[in-house]
Structure formats: structure tokens, C-alpha cells
Amino acid sequence: MVFEMSSVETLAYFLEEDSLRGVMRDWPEAMQLMVRLDEAGRCELLVHHRDEAGRVLETLREGLGEEAETLAVVPPVEGFATRRVRFSEEQQLLALAASTEGLSESAQDYAINYRFACEEGLDPEAVVGPRARPLADEPESDLPQVAERRAARRQTQPDPRPEPAPAPAPEPRLFPAGFEAANDPARxxxxxxxxxxxxxxxxxxxxxxxxxxxxxxxxxxxxxxxxxxxxxxxxxxxxxxxxxxxxxxxxxxxxxxxxxxxxxxxxxxxxxxxxxxxxxxxxxxxxxLPEPAAPPEAPMVELAEGWSLGRPLRAALLVAGMVAAGGGVALGWNPFSVGEETAAPMIPARTGLAALAGAETAR
Structure with a gap:
């Protein structure tokens, strides 16, 4: 990942929850990610609640000390320098976040701990600061402030929260999984x-x-x-x-x-x-998929000028007349009795011009 740092030596880029949820579907609500880049090529990812953005920047500026003037913040924040980030660079940062293993899970744990600290009246930084561990994975004894406050509440007053009602049975689905109505506001x-x-x-x-x-x-x-x-x-x-x-x-x-x-x-x-x-x-x-190529067309058969259905029949009759002119009995084709053979009438033998005249007459 290459950024033109110019006179800026440290860049703090804040990726907001909407952009992060576009590449990580289970990204928790109200959580942000700060990507810190410096001139040496080092990269640091810092998960935080959106209400902590100011504190995160102050902590970063204090850590830079005399080099705080080299810090640029994107999107612009009053009191800090800024710089232009190209669209392709932003996409690289989102791809980096999406490919970081366990980042979404860390954000979910952070969101749970931050919300709990606010509900208990504790300082969120003390509970979910850099040295804090996920509450869901640790016993209460590892968090003395939380354990003492919970014990005091149990002794002074009963828990006012009612028992949770059983979850209603899910309604039968109208469509198969993956299909919903288009008028759903989320779609x-x-x-x-x-x-x-x-x-x-x-x-x-x-x-x-x-x-x-x-x-x-x-x-x-x-x-x-x-x-x-x-x-x-x-x-x-x-x-x-x-x-x-x-x-x-x-x-x-x-x-x-x-x-x-x-x-x-x-x-x-x-x-x-x-x-x-x-x-x-x-x-x-x-x-x-592209359309398949059409098969080649069959060649057209051209008919000789003057051809008609009557020509083959006249030619057959002419041949029959010539055979009959040679004498004897010939087998003829009866067009009105398909498949049957009939005996042609005996025609006296004629030769010369008489035979030709007879053939013309038959034609």
C-alpha cells in the first residue's frame, strides 16, 4: 500500500461504520476504525466507538509529541491538518480492514464492553482501554471495579429488570431464504x-x-x-x-x-x-454467455427455366411409346394404382416415320 505522504509524516484515516459494514457485514453499530500510517510504512489499526474519536486523536497527538504538526486527519477535523485521499487509496484501506483476521470480532467485543461501561457508570477508557480484555472472556474477579459495583447493587436493591419474556415463535416464511419483498425499507x-x-x-x-x-x-x-x-x-x-x-x-x-x-x-x-x-x-x-453461432444456411437449388411438373410425365410416356414400338407386352405404371403392376395393351410394331408419329401422338 503506497501513499504519497508529501510533507505529512503521519496520517490518521477514520473509516466509518457504513463503509466498514460494506466489506464486513457483521461490523457492529457505532464502531469505527482508525488507520494510522507513517512515512516509514508502518500501519496500525485502532478500533473505537464513534464518540471516542476526539479522545483517540488527542492520544495520538500526545504520543507524537514535538512531531504533532506532521499529523494529518481524514476526514478533516478542526484543529488538525488534512490531505486529499484518492478513491483508490480508500478502497485499499477498506480491503486491508476486510482482510485483517479477527478485526470484526474485536470490534464486537469492544462495542459490548463500551456499552456495559456506560450503563454501569464507569469510565469507558478504564474498561475498554488498550490494556482491557473482553468482558465476555474473563471472570468478574479480573475486573475489580465492575465486580464491586455489581455486588453493591445486589445488596442494596433487587434487580428491577423483569425476567425476559420467551421469544415468540418465528412466523412462517413467505419466500425461500435469500428472497424478500421489494417494498422492504432495507431493500x-x-x-x-x-x-x-x-x-x-x-x-x-x-x-x-x-x-x-x-x-x-x-x-x-x-x-x-x-x-x-x-x-x-x-x-x-x-x-x-x-x-x-x-x-x-x-x-x-x-x-x-x-x-x-x-x-x-x-x-x-x-x-x-x-x-x-x-x-x-x-x-x-x-x-x-455469448449467443452460439448460427449454423450455415443450406445452399439454394436453382431450377432451370421452363421446368414444369408435366415434363417428367411426358418423358415417361415417350419412353413407354418407344418400348411399345418394339413389339410384345410391356409392364406399365398406373398412376391411379400405386404399387400394382398392370399389363400395357399390345401395340403393333411400327418402324420408321410411323413409329415416330405414334410416339408424337402419345405425347
Whole structure:
């Protein structure tokens, strides 16, 4: 990951929950992530509650000491320097967060502990600070402040909270899993995009609105691709399109290793059209197989000018007349009795002009 730091030596970039939930579906509510980058190439991820953003920045500035003037914050915060971050750089930061193992689980634990500290009237920093451990994984004796406060509450007053009511039985589903009504408020967002897929080096390139591309677009790299059970559709995280507007062109590159070899080979050989649906939960892409080539047409048979149905019949009668002219009995074809043989009448033998005259008469 390369950033042009210019005069800034430390960058604090805050990724908000909406963007994070686009690449990690189970990211908890109200939780943010600060990515700290410095000129030496070091990178640090800090999970925190959105109400703690100011405290996190102050802690970071105090840690820098005399070098605090080299700190830039994105998005801009009053009292701090800032800088412009390109869309592709933001996508790299989101991809880094999505690929960090255990990050989402840490954020969930932090959210639980922070909420508990607020409910108990404790200082959240003391409970969920850098040295604190997840409450769900530790006995109460490891947290003396929490244990003492709970014991005092049990002795002075009963727990006012009623017993939780049993959960109602789930209603029968109207649709199969994965299908819901379009009027669900959480499913109102949907943009249909014209796109193309083709091989690009070791990657598969997805181009939105290919007719509007200028050729200078910087591809957005997406490392995580999910596929349907039949591999007829794949989905990308919604956060991969942060900043994209419907109708605008966009180029997305994905590793070929994220695709079945059958699809990757097709994309290497030929450009495919694709149907893309951009929703609140993801970017769904359905490649369209090209139409098979039409079989070659059979050659047309040209009929000689003057041909008619009567010509073969006249030729047959002429041959029959010539045979009859030679004398004897001939077997004839009766067109009114298919499959039966009848004896032709005996015709006296004639030769010369008489025979020819008889043939003309029969014709």
C-alpha cells in the first residue's frame, strides 16, 4: 500500500461504520476504525466507538509529541491538518480492514464492553482501554471495579429488570431464504448497471458503463469475491463502490484465483457482457454467455427455366411409346394404382416415320 505522504509524516484515516459494514457485514453499530500510517510504512489499526474519536486523536497527538504538526486527519477535523485521499487509496484501506483476521470480532467485543461501561457508570477508557480484555472472556474477579459495583447493587436493591419474556415463535416464511419483498425499507436501494467482463493479465476486469470509459480510470482492486452455489452469479462487497454514483463508469479488478477456472478461461478468451445489480447488501454480477453461432444456411437449388411438373410425365410416356414400338407386352405404371403392376395393351410394331408419329401422338 503506497501513499504519497508529501510533507505529512503521519496520517490518521477514520473509516466509518457504513463503509466498514460494506466489506464486513457483521461490523457492529457505532464502531469505527482508525488507520494510522507513517512515512516509514508502518500501519496500525485502532478500533473505537464513534464518540471516542476526539479522545483517540488527542492520544495520538500526545504520543507524537514535538512531531504533532506532521499529523494529518481524514476526514478533516478542526484543529488538525488534512490531505486529499484518492478513491483508490480508500478502497485499499477498506480491503486491508476486510482482510485483517479477527478485526470484526474485536470490534464486537469492544462495542459490548463500551456499552456495559456506560450503563454501569464507569469510565469507558478504564474498561475498554488498550490494556482491557473482553468482558465476555474473563471472570468478574479480573475486573475489580465492575465486580464491586455489581455486588453493591445486589445488596442494596433487587434487580428491577423483569425476567425476559420467551421469544415468540418465528412466523412462517413467505419466500425461500435469500428472497424478500421489494417494498422492504432495507431493500429499496437497487441500481442496474451495464457492464463487461474480460481477462486482464492475472486479473478479471469488470467495467461499469463501458461506453463511457475514458481509458484513464484507475481500477479499484477487490480481493474478496463470493459465488452462488451454481457459480452463475458472484457478489462483491458494497464498500467496494464507496463514492460511485449510478450511471458513472468504473473499473474493478479481481484476482483470477477468486473465480472457477471455467469462468476465468472464458474471460481470458472473450469479453462477456454482464448484468449488475447494486444493492445495499452487495454488488451482484451475472455474466451473460455469448449467443452460439448460427449454423450455415443450406445452399439454394436453382431450377432451370421452363421446368414444369408435366415434363417428367411426358418423358415417361415417350419412353413407354418407344418400348411399345418394339413389339410384345410391356409392364406399365398406373398412376391411379400405386404399387400394382398392370399389363400395357399390345401395340403393333411400327418402324420408321410411323413409329415416330405414334410416339408424337402419345405425347
Amino acid at each position: 429499496r436501494e437497487c441500481s442496474l448497471v451495464t457492464a463487461q467482463l474480460h481477462g486482464q493479465g492475472a486479473r478479471v476486469r469488470l467495467s461499469f458503463e463501458p461506453g463511457a470509459l475514458q481509458g484513464a480510470e484507475i481500477p479499484v482492486v477487490v480481493e474478496n469475491v463470493g459465488h452462488s452455489a451454481d457459480f452463475g452469479c458472484f457478489v462483491l462487497p458494497r464498500g467496494a463502490l464507496a463514492g460511485w454514483q449510478p450511471g458513472a463508469p468504473l473499473v474493478i479488478d479481481m484476482p483470477q484465483e477468486q473465480f472457477p477456472e471455467a469462468w476465468a478461461a472464458r474471460f481470458r478468451r472473450q469479453t462477456h457482457h454482464a448484468q449488475v445489480s447494486v444493492t445495499a447488501t452487495g454488488v451482484f454480477v451475472r455474466p451473460v
